[in-house]
Amino acid sequence: MTTITDLEAPEARDVRRLAEELEIRTGAWIDGAYAEAASSETFAKINPATGVEIAQVAAGDTEDVDRAVRGARAAFESGVWSRSAPRQRKKVLTRFAALIEDHADELALLETIDMGKPIRDARRVDVPLAAQCIAYYGEAVDKVYDEVAPTDPSAVVMIRREPLGVVGAVVPWNFPLMMASWKIGPALATGNSVVLKPAEQSPLTALRVAELGAEAGLPDGVLQVVPGFGETAGQAIGRHPDVDMITFTGSTEVGKLFLRYSGESNMKRVALECGGKSPHVVLEDCGDLEAAAQAVAWGVFYNQGEVCNAGSRLLVHESVREALLERVVAVAGKIRPGDPLDPKTRMGAIVDDRQLERVLGYIETGRSEGAELHLGGSRVLEETGGYFVEPTIFDAVSNEMTIAREEIFGPVLSTISFTDDAEALAIANDTIYGLAAAVWTSDVTKAHRWGRDLRAGVVWVNTFDAGDITSPFGGFKQSGFGRDKSIHALEKFTDLKAIWINVG
Numbered sequence: 214m215t216t217i218t219d220l221e222a223p224e225a226r227d228v229r230r231l232a233e234e235l236e237i238r239t240g241a242w243i244d245g246a247y248a249e250a251a252s253s254e255t256f257a258k259i260n261p262a263t264g265v266e267i268a269q270v271a272a273g274d275t276e277d278v279d280r281a282v283r284g285a286r287a288a289f290e291s292g293v294w295s296r297s298a299p300r301q302r303k304k305v306l307t308r309f310a311a312l313i314e315d316h317a318d319e320l321a322l323l324e325t326i327d328m329g330k331p332i333r334d335a336r337r338v339d340v341p342l343a344a345q346c347i348a349y350y351g352e353a354v355d356k357v358y359d360e361v362a363p364t365d366p367s368a369v370v371m372i373r374r375e376p377l378g379v380v381g382a383v384v385p386w387n388f389p390l391m392m393a394s395w396k397i398g399p400a401l402a403t404g405n406s407v408v409l410k411p412a413e414q415s416p417l418t419a420l421r422v423a424e425l426g427a428e429a430g431l432p433d434g435v436l437q438v439v440p441g442f443g444e445t446a447g448q449a450i451g452r453h454p455d456v457d458m459i460t461f462t463g464s465t466e467v468g469k470l471f472l473r474y475s476g477e478s479n480m481k482r483v484a485l486e487c488g489g490k491s492p493h494v495v496l497e498d499c500g501d502l503e504a505a506a507q508a509v510a511w512g513v514f515y516n517q518g519e520v521c522n523a524g525s526r527l528l529v530h531e532s533v534r535e536a537l538l539e540r541v542v543a544v545a546g547k548i549r550p551g552d553p554l555d556p557k558t559r560m561g562a563i564v565d566d567r568q569l570e571r572v573l574g575y576i577e578t579g580r581s582e583g584a585e586l587h588l589g590g591s592r593v594l595e596e597t598g599g600y601f602v603e604p605t606i607f608d609a610v611s612n613e614m615t616i617a618r619e620e621i622f623g624p625v626l627s628t629i630s631f632t633d634d635a636e637a638l639a640i641a642n643d644t645i646y647g648l649a650a651a652v653w654t655s656d657v658t659k660a661h662r663w664g665r666d667l668r669a670g671v672v673w674v675n676t677f678d679a680g681d682i683t684s685p686f687g688g689f690k691q692s693g694f695g696r697d698k699s700i701h702a703l704e705k706f707t708d709l710k711a712i713w714i715n716v717g
């Protein structure tokens with residue numbers, strides 16, 4: 214395995230220089246400064262590519278969350294941000310986005326050593342898209358108008374959108390900076406204060422970005438970051454009586470907990486993005502098998518398969534199954550796990566040892582339930598101390614098997630073949646999830662019909678995982694509710710108020 218010290222490419226030399234200079238922020242960010250946890254407790258941050266500890270991070274708990282919420286509430290009530298002119302918020306958020314871009318190399322490096330994704334992806338995808346997201350909401354906010362209701366002329370009824378107050382954002386470890394930006398961009402743009410809890414596996418970029426937000430001009434208290442564990446800090450945010458809304462991305466299991474926390478506390482609003490088991494359907498008339506194979510492979514192996522909308526169920530017409538799988542295996546051959554800090558690496562490390570065991574456990578279950586292991590299936594590069602799993606493909610999977618039903622969150626593809634389109638549609642929709650789905654066909658009528666009939670928040674036709682900040686993202690069924698991205702995300706961070714003025 215290549216290490217960062219023996220890489221020759223100029224880009225790799227940059228990574229090495231940056232790694233030597235890297236400063237890691239480890240405190241909670243509360244009221245404009247880094248702070249230890251009230252308990253002084255910390256937790257170890259392990260680099261998943263080496264198994265080596267890289268930092269001890271403040272383990273925030275109820276007291277820290279309480280302090281962060283109090284500061285966020287005080288900032289909100291003061292009006293310093295919540296009642297500032299939209300144009301002023303635009304100015305700060307645009308600067309914030311520019312600072313993220315200016316620190317792209319540093320943030321990409323932090324993301325990579327924190328959660329194991331290839332530096333190439335962190336630098337080219339995660340950081341630029343996070344900056345783009347913050348800028349988009351900054352730019353949008355002074356272009357949205359309120360409304361006047363068409364009542365009779367004796368009244369003027371203004372329908373205003375107002376910020377909710379304090380928003381709790383709890384995010385996962387697969388795209389730490391990007392998920393945080395999907396929450397804080399629209400929440401801040403609409404005037405809310407935010408208390409962000411990154412996942413325990415990936416707190417580093419959130420902590421650094423909070424400081425950049427302050428440098429951009431976010432007033433103290435408007436963006437607080439409390440690292441810590443889900444059961445403690447996450448639950449404290451979910452149950453806090455002075456948090457007005459939760460915006461969450463993560464597992465369905467924890468999403469349901471947030472609904473319970475809300476019901477047992479102050480009935481705060483909850484928006485959930487809870488992952489999926491997305492069907493990737495290749496019909497007999499798929500026009501371009503090579504393109505479909507590329508999409509199928511990258512659709513499940515990108516980001517080590519740790520993607521909520523991963524196309525983890527391949528539904529393929531029996532007549533093209535062999536030809537497609539042959540091509541998918543060829544593409545997978547180029548996605549070998551390697552050192553995430555090597556700019557040439559296309560697949561990094563699984564986020565931690567627990568997730569590694571989970572992924573390997575699902576592979577074992579697939580075998581024992583009778584699926585045929587077609588490719589991979591093993592942990593690799595064990596000598597590095599890191600948590601790497603090779604691209605894995607199962608064939609002869611039935612939709613009843615565990616590997617076709619549960620979210621694995623690893624590089625594991627389950628192949629189910631069919632001979633009848635109606636049967637394929639039923640299988641595609643036979644899941645508790647409904648985040649995303651895709652279909653490959655050269656028949657325009659079928660494309661429209663499948664677009665209509667697949668039960669998912671995002672349906673791709675003849676592509677996979679295409680996205681844009683202008684396009685809403687979120688799920689049907691137990692993939693959650695509420696949408697991230699696009700102008701619609703502004704709605705969930707605001708409330709409607711009708712102000713009725715009697716004009717006789």
Ligand code: NDP
Pocket residue numbers: 383384385386387410411412413414441442443444445446447448451462463464465467468470486487488489520521568571620621622
């Ligand atoms: P979780 O759903 O547990 O984590 C998501 C976020 O919720 C993290 O910030 C986590 O904090 C927090 N959290 C965890 N438990 C609680 C709790 N009891 N109360 C409040 N907040 C909590 O995902 P995991 O990391 O455990 O991963 C398990 C599985 O979840 C994965 O294998 C995958 O299937 C799925 N998942 C789906 C994601 C998606 O985007 N759809 C993202 C991540 C995971 P902390 O990490 O600090 O405990």
